[in-house]
Amino acid sequence: MESPFKAEVLKGKVALITGGGSGIGFEISTQFGKHGASIAIMGRRKQVLDFAVSALHSQGIQAVGFEGDVRKQEDAKRVVESTFKHFGSLDILVNAAAGNFLVSAEDLSPNGFRTVMDIDSVGTFTMCHEALKYLKKGGPGRNSSGGGTILNISATLHYTASWYQIHVSAAKAAVDATTRNLALEWGTDYDIRVNGIAPGPISDTPGMSKLAPDEINSRSKDYMPLYKLGEKWDIAMAAIYLASDAGKFINGTILIVDGGLWLSRPRHLPKEEVKQLSRAVEKRSRDKPIGVPTSKL
Numbered sequence: 557m558e559s560p561f562k563a564e565v566l567k568g569k570v571a572l573i574t575g576g577g578s579g580i581g582f583e584i585s586t587q588f589g590k591h592g593a594s595i596a597i598m599g600r601r602k603q604v605l606d607f608a609v610s611a612l613h614s615q616g617i618q619a620v621g622f623e624g625d626v627r628k629q630e631d632a633k634r635v636v637e638s639t640f641k642h643f644g645s646l647d648i649l650v651n652a653a654a655g656n657f658l659v660s661a662e663d664l665s666p667n668g669f670r671t672v673m674d675i676d677s678v679g680t681f682t683m684c685h686e687a688l689k690y691l692k693k694g695g696p697g698r699n700s701s702g703g704g705t706i707l708n709i710s711a712t713l714h715y716t717a718s719w720y721q722i723h724v725s726a727a728k729a730a731v732d733a734t735t736r737n738l739a740l741e742w743g744t745d746y747d748i749r750v751n752g753i754a755p756g757p758i759s760d761t762p763g764m765s766k767l768a769p770d771e772i773n774s775r776s777k778d779y780m781p782l783y784k785l786g787e788k789w790d791i792a793m794a795a796i797y798l799a800s801d802a803g804k805f806i807n808g809t810i811l812i813v814d815g816g817l818w819l820s821r822p823r824h825l826p827k828e829e830v831k832q833l834s835r836a837v838e839k840r841s842r843d844k845p846i847g848v849p850t851s852k853l
């Protein structure tokens with residue numbers, strides 16, 4: 557689908573995207589590149605990185621891949637520095653790296669819980685921490701016009717509760733808290749905008765194939781009225797909006813991109829009956845003699 561944004565909306569910007577070699581991260585890399593940004597992607601698997609970088613090059617996008625694990629502070633530091641050395645600045649950090657699997661709370665070991673917290677929550681903070689020096693107003697490679705921006709990808713799982721996702725719900729709640737706190741501190745001190753995107757179920761991603769294999773996916777439509785799949789493109793467009801000047805006054809927001817799914821509740825009354833019933837209830841309460849309990853009517 558064609559982008560509604562101008563092709564040069566991110567021209568001259570340098571973006572580092574963790575987990576940028578696959579899924580939502582790769583789509584953000586591609587769309588940022590198509591809108592003028594130079595792209596550094598960070599990931600654990602060399603093969604995935606090489607494939608992604610050559611796909612970006614084939615579209616005329618300036619791109620480089622750096623191997624690294626967001627759980628290791630030394631990797632985070634090295635990759636941030638390498639991005640700066642390679643492109644001469646760092647304007648946008650996108651934390652898209654994540655880990656996930658379906659498991660009931662009773663079958664999840666504390667180490668399994670910790671592993672996802674380490675990747676999603678601590679990893680996000682570590683990347684932000686290492687990137688601060690380059691993103692802050694007046695930092696190396698920055699002109700005096702202002703600070704850079706950070707986008708953290710979370711989820712909507714923790715808004716209520718999610719079956720078999722205790723570890724990810726906890727981790728994404730921490731990511732959202734990190735987004736807001738950094739927006740407050742670094743927005744004020746360093747002119748860095750920090751925002752988040754909370755995707756709903758997005759088709760054709762590693763997350764979807766792990767969390768909602770086809771068997772579950774088709775059943776979800778039966779009991780979740782708003783159940784629809786989004787596209788990676790939807791998340792990338794939200795990312796362009798927040799990272800570009802279109803979002804220049806947006807700081808500390810977590811933009812939900814899920815088609816309204818998190819509001820989903822089964823319809824308890826057919827639409828046609830609402831009007832009739834509502835009028836009957838109104839009439840009953842109007843006609844109620846004062847002092848008579850409603851249960852006696």
Ligand code: COA
Pocket residue numbers: 654655656657658659663664665666667668669671672762763764766
């Ligand atoms: N069910 C229950 N526990 C699981 C599990 C599963 N499906 N997969 C891993 N774990 C547990 C392990 O048993 C281990 O705990 P233990 O030491 O108590 O046994 C712990 O998690 C770490 O597992 P390990 O395989 O050593 O971690 P890893 O660092 O190699 O891999 C994962 C990290 C598990 C998150 C892996 O799924 C991953 O790399 N994911 C990245 C890609 C991804 O998930 N993308 C989707 C994003 S939405």
